[in-house]
Amino acid sequence: MAEGGAEGKRIILQNEQFMILLEERSIIFENVKSYHLWSNYFAFISRAIDVIKDVKENLFLERVGLRYVSFFEKSDMSAIQKVLKKPFLMVEDELGHIENPNFYGKFIYSRNDIDYQIQIGNKIELMPETELKEGCVIDLDISTINSLPDFTSDELYKLIDFLHHEEKLLFISILNKGFLDSLTIKY
Numbered sequence: 001m002a003e004g005g006a007e008g009k010r011i012i013l014q015n016e017q018f019m020i021l022l023e024e025r026s027i028i029f030e031n032v033k034s035y036h037l038w039s040n041y042f043a044f045i046s047r048a049i050d051v052i053k054d055v056k057e058n059l060f061l062e063r064v065g066l067r068y069v070s071f072f073e074k075s076d077m078s079a080i081q082k083v084l085k086k087p088f089l090m091v092e093d094e095l096g097h098i099e100n101p102n103f104y105g106k107f108i109y110s111r112n113d114i115d116y117q118i119q120i121g122n123k124i125e126l127m128p129e130t131e132l133k134e135g136c137v138i139d140l141d142i143s144t145i146n147s148l149p150d151f152t153s154d155e156l157y158k159l160i161d162f163l164h165h166e167e168k169l170l171f172i173s174i175l176n177k178g179f180l181d182s183l184t185i186k187y
Contacts, residue, residue, distance in 0.1 A: 065143025113146040
């Protein structure tokens with residue numbers, strides 16, 4: 001499917017597992033419906049990049065990033081407090097309680113030329129298919145704009161895999177150990 005607009009053409013390619021959005025200045029990869037494990041997702045991204053670089057010349061990178069969004073259904077304040085470690089509940093009052101059940105927090109920091117962005121929201125409403133669902137959203141974005149490899153270089157694949165590793169460590173680091181132990185995490 002191709003769409004046009006003021007920004008240029010958008011091309012969307014999708015199968016039952018993955019989607020690619022191609023624009024003038026960006027390529028976005030997404031899992032469709034559910035996460036299909038990093039080994040499958042990374043293989044798909046690598047194959048797609050190989051095809052794109054064979055078809056299109058003179059591509060350059062401005063930013064490379066990975067974004068991971070988790071949705072935990074039917075959250076209440078006690079649920080978000082069980083999910084997150086204390087340092088990430090920075091809007092707490094002196095007693096250690098979040099007063100606003102519609103909690104939202106955004107945390108941004110940089111380390112070694114990598115930008116880390118964490119967004120956490122409670123009582124977020126999503127309609128993934130036909131039914132409205134409410135819950136807690138954890139949105140992680142790990143990226144870099146510095147020292148980017150050439151689009152045709154194998155270093156690009158190493159950078160993408162490294163960013164995934166950093167994102168996985170960040171996800172694990174913000175979750176409460178008891179909650180983390182209750183999950184069945186597959187990479």
